[in-house]
Amino acid sequence: xxxxxxxxxxxxxxxxxxxxxxxxxxxxxxxxxxxxxxxxxxxxxxxxxxxxxxxxxxxxxxxxxxxxxxxxxxxxxxxxxxxxxxxxxxxxxxxxxxxxxxxxxxxxxxxxxxxxxxxxxxxxxxxxxxxxxxxxxxxxxxxxxxxxxxxxxxxxxxxxxxxxxxxxxxxxxxxxxxxxxxxxxxxxxxxxxxxxxxxxxxxxxxxxxxxxxxxxxxxxxxxxxxxxxxxxxxxxxxxxxxxxxxxxxxxxxxxxxxxxxxxxxxxxxxxxxxxxxxxxxxxxxxxxxxxxxxxxxxxxxxxxxxxxxxxxxxxxxxxxxxxxxxxxxxxxxxxxxxxxxxxxxxxxxxxxxxxxxxxxxxxxxxxxxxxxxxxxxxxxxxxxxxxxxxxxxxxxxxxxxxxxxxxxxxxxxxxx
Amino acid sequence: xxxxxxxxxxxxxxxxxxxxxxxxxxxxxxxxxxxxxxxxxxxxxxxxxxxxxxxxxxxxxxxxxxxxxxxxxxxxxxxxxxxxxxxxxxxxxxxxxxxxxxxxxxxxxxxxxxxxxxxxxxxxxxxxxxxxxxxxxxxxxxxxxxxxxxxxxxxxxxxxxxxxxxxxxxxxxxxxxxxxxxxxxxxxxxxxxxxxxxxxxxxxxxxxxxxxxxxxxxxxxxxxxxxxxxxxxxxxxxxxxxxxxxxxxxxxxxxxxxxxxxxxxxxxxxxxxxxxxxxxxxxxxxxxxxxxxxxxxxxxxxxxxx
Numbered sequence: 175x176x177x178x179x180x181x182x183x184x185x186x187x188x189x190x191x192x193x194x195x196x197x198x199x200x201x202x203x204x205x206x207x208x209x210x211x212x213x214x215x216x217x218x219x220x221x222x223x224x225x226x227x228x229x230x231x232x233x234x235x236x237x238x239x240x241x242x243x244x245x246x247x248x249x250x251x252x253x254x255x256x257x258x259x260x261x262x263x264x265x266x267x268x269x270x271x272x273x274x275x276x277x278x279x280x281x282x283x284x285x286x287x288x289x290x291x292x293x294x295x296x297x298x299x300x301x302x303x304x305x306x307x308x309x310x311x312x313x314x315x316x317x318x319x320x321x322x323x324x325x326x327x328x329x330x331x332x333x334x335x336x337x338x339x340x341x342x343x344x345x346x347x348x349x350x351x352x353x354x355x356x357x358x359x360x361x362x363x364x365x366x367x368x369x370x371x372x373x374x375x376x377x378x379x380x381x382x383x384x385x386x387x388x389x390x391x392x393x394x395x396x397x398x399x400x401x402x403x404x405x406x407x408x409x410x411x412x413x414x415x416x417x418x419x420x421x422x423x424x425x426x427x428x429x430x431x432x433x434x435x436x437x438x439x440x441x442x443x444x445x446x447x448x449x450x451x452x453x454x455x456x457x458x459x460x461x462x463x464x465x466x467x468x469x470x471x472x473x474x475x476x477x478x479x480x481x482x483x484x485x486x487x488x489x490x491x492x493x494x495x496x497x498x499x500x501x502x503x504x505x506x507x508x509x510x511x512x513x514x515x516x517x518x519x520x521x522x523x524x525x526x527x528x529x530x531x532x533x534x535x536x537x538x539x540x541x542x543x544x545x546x547x548x549x550x551x552x553x554x555x556x557x558x559x560x561x562x563x564x565x566x567x568x569x570x571x572x573x574x575x576x577x578x579x580x581x582x583x584x585x586x587x588x589x590x
Numbered sequence: 591x592x593x594x595x596x597x598x599x600x601x602x603x604x605x606x607x608x609x610x611x612x613x614x615x616x617x618x619x620x621x622x623x624x625x626x627x628x629x630x631x632x633x634x635x636x637x638x639x640x641x642x643x644x645x646x647x648x649x650x651x652x653x654x655x656x657x658x659x660x661x662x663x664x665x666x667x668x669x670x671x672x673x674x675x676x677x678x679x680x681x682x683x684x685x686x687x688x689x690x691x692x693x694x695x696x697x698x699x700x701x702x703x704x705x706x707x708x709x710x711x712x713x714x715x716x717x718x719x720x721x722x723x724x725x726x727x728x729x730x731x732x733x734x735x736x737x738x739x740x741x742x743x744x745x746x747x748x749x750x751x752x753x754x755x756x757x758x759x760x761x762x763x764x765x766x767x768x769x770x771x772x773x774x775x776x777x778x779x780x781x782x783x784x785x786x787x788x789x790x791x792x793x794x795x796x797x798x799x800x801x802x803x804x805x806x807x808x809x810x811x812x813x814x815x816x817x818x819x820x821x822x823x824x825x826x827x828x829x830x831x832x833x834x835x836x837x838x839x840x841x842x843x844x845x846x847x848x849x850x851x852x853x854x855x856x857x858x859x860x861x862x863x864x865x866x867x868x869x870x871x872x873x874x875x876x877x878x879x880x881x882x883x884x885x886x887x888x889x890x891x892x893x894x895x896x
Contacts, residue, residue: 203735266737275837276737311786315696321688322697325756326705328685329712332723386618394612395619406883407623413807413879414629414872415814417844421868424851425632444625451622475604477611498714505716508816508848540718540817547722547821556726563719574714578707 181230182302185223188216189294196288199280206263206280213287214256220294221249228301238305245293252286333567340564343557349565352519357546357555362562364521368435368536369504369569371522372514375439375532376446376503381496383443384450388492391451392458393480412448419445420509428513435522436532438514442506446499453498457491458484490584497577501570507540515541539566629872637866643859649866655827655841657850662863664870666827670840671813674748674823677836678812681752682759683805689756690763695789713757721821724750729822736837742824744840750822751812759808766800767793769889799885799892806882810875816844825849843871 178186192213199206228234228242255261267277296313303309347361354360387404395401423441431437461484469479485492516535523531530536543566546559641649644662652663693705728750733741770793778788794801824839827846831838841849847864854860 203731271834272832273835273837274739274743278735278737281735307784307787311784314786318688318692318696321685322692322705325685325689325760326708328753329708329756332712332715332720335723335727336719383618383621386615387622390612390615390619394615404619404623406880407626409883410876410879411622411626413810413814413875413882415816415844415875417814417816417847418629418633418868418872418875421636421847421851421865422629422632425636425865426628447622447625475608477608501714505714505718507716507718508844511848512851540716543718543722544817547718547725550725559722563722567715567719570714570716571711574711575707578710582707 178302179227179230181223182227182298185220185227185294186298186302188220188223189291189298192216192220192287192291193295196284196291199284200288203280206283210256210283213283214253217249217287217290218253221246221253224294224297224301227298231301231304234301234304238300241300241305242297245290245297248293249290252290255286256283336560336563336567339560343561344564348558348561352521353542353558354519356549356553357517357542357558358553359558360519362539362542362558362565364519364537365539365542365562366565367522368515369539371435371530371536372438372442372510372538373500373503375435376442377496377500379440379443380446380450380499380503384447384495384499385454385492387447388451388454388458389480389485392455393476393484408448408451411444412452415508416445416506417508420511420513423509423513432533433513433516433535434533435514435530435536438510438536438538439532441509441513442503445506445509446503449499449502450495453495454488454492457488457495460491461487490580494577494581497573497580501573501577504573505540505566505570507544510538511541511544514538517541517545539569633865633869633872637862637869640859640862640866644863649863650870653829655846657860660859662860664843664867666829667841667843667846667867669829669833670744670823670827671842673830673836674744674751674819674840674842675809675812677745677748678751678755679805679809681749682755682808682812685752686756686759687763687801690760690767691789693760694764694767695785695793709757709760713761715754717754717815717817720750720754721818724818724822738837740824740839742822742839743837744823744830745836747819747823747840747842748836750818751815754815754818755808755811758811759804762804762807763797763801766797766804766889769800770796797889799888803882803885803889806878806885810878810882813842813878814844814871814875816848820845820848843867847871 195209195213199209224242225246228239261279261283263279265279265282267282269276295316299313299316300309303312349361349366350363351361352364353362387408391401391404395404419441423437427437427440431440465483465487466479469483470476474482514535515538518535518537522536523534525531539562543559543562546555546562549555550559640662644652649662649664651665651668652661653665654661654663655666656662689709693702693709697705724746728746729741731741732738732743732746774792774796775788778792779785783791819842823841823845825841825845826839827841828838830836830840847867850860851864854864
């Protein structure tokens, strides 16, 4: 551990405080009345402390001063701007360079303090480690950790916001009743049921095709060229934007089946094929060859080996792929918005009570949410939109979590 | 009873079963090629009329997109998509790449056990939910704090997409960093380099083709992402003036298709033009996917296994 001097510790602490508070002010945009003088004092003291510790630290070559100069000049410039009154509370940069934006006092000051604090932390840590390679390592790792924290804060914030806003809307009525008055009241039952049928249909289409393709590619195919072509086709198919799938369905499937549950299921199934092929292939790869050889040596045919030995061993991986496919299919909007759904409040029609009529359009959670977003300004639907979003991500993340649990469970259990 | 296995009829039956199953599996394997060809066929077929009527060059590089007047030129879409993609990629790499380094090199087993599944989970959040949050939170934040005319802007789209694709970039980059054999790193550390110097000069260069593949796949994803962009970008197809005005409203390939396809008459010129936009998008994304695939094949050759 490096011994740290009091002056340096002061400047590091002040810079850290400025960093955290300026980020908070940039995000929450509060009134800067109280914090601005604190920032000014902190910046002044921290800058002085940095300079003092640079001169008193014995182990730093003097030619490193030019590295210090950047941060120092920036801090001085900020201090000058504030103390000369150039940057006052009503200050605003109106439409700079003709851009459609105005930068106000609070935004500029928070931004400047933010930059100054980053430069300051950099200088302070460099002085602490005497501008050595170790100092650079500490700095970079600090930056990496910070951006990891930032990413988690963003992503965690997203989940928290949805759960926090949506949880109050969820009730038994919300889940089991159709919507009324364009989604302003009532629930989302038709959307939930429609989503479930569509995803089920998508899995019926994609699971056999995807798993079959993976088995062929990994167990049968000896033609390397064909393998390569199929692999490229799969990766291209994996990258095709969902809206293009929507266009394809509109030009092809809708002309045959009409705007219907069937069209939606087929197109979502096609979107899912690459996911299932790729995960199933990984699963088959992890089955050791000795198992296959053992089975073959006992006189089993190739298909018997695959059916009785390979597929059961690869089942957890294949299952993971299928569950991930469910999650993916339930989150797609663009491919089905003109080809399979309507904003309907009538439940899915059943034939004999248990087979859905696949030739009629249904409602769907994603599409329901899209419509509520479109109505946001005009009608009071925000609460129901949060509720729908919560149900949707609960469905998607729940299935994803299931996939992760299944995978981790078997990864621990199976060791060849 | 070993003799019954040798019955010629039994063997024939097995033979037939084996062959027919192989045939079925073969067809499901070439199904993806078939689907790919079908998609290309239908997009070319439906966009043909647009290219024929408007003209190839005017449609691709025309500077005005004005659907009410039946004037179609994709230049605004190209410019806006390009700006959004570059900005989003910048945000995406700035946050996602350090996160990948953290996961692959720095994180302890316990924080990794929490972080990795969390990131995988977040990759599954549907884009419509991101769009909803973008409308409610991001757009109103920009509108208030930057005093913009409307928060729906190119910038909003770029920020939203940048955040949305962090999990994808992180997952693939982390795999690439992890695929670098530990002998490389140990050699570097043994020579006296510290951990950062090792990451900077050994691990990242060795993983560069994987990182390239990740970035290319992410570009493809960002260009192709629809719902989130549709809701926050404003959907006004014009080249921003001045060109760096990211606070202006814009429209991308995907947002134009998703925003306008619902209202066009089937078979009209507008309908075919939207297919042409989709076709251009498909070509761009397919090229990116193929290059990314080649880059990944190169890693497999270099280190064996991925």
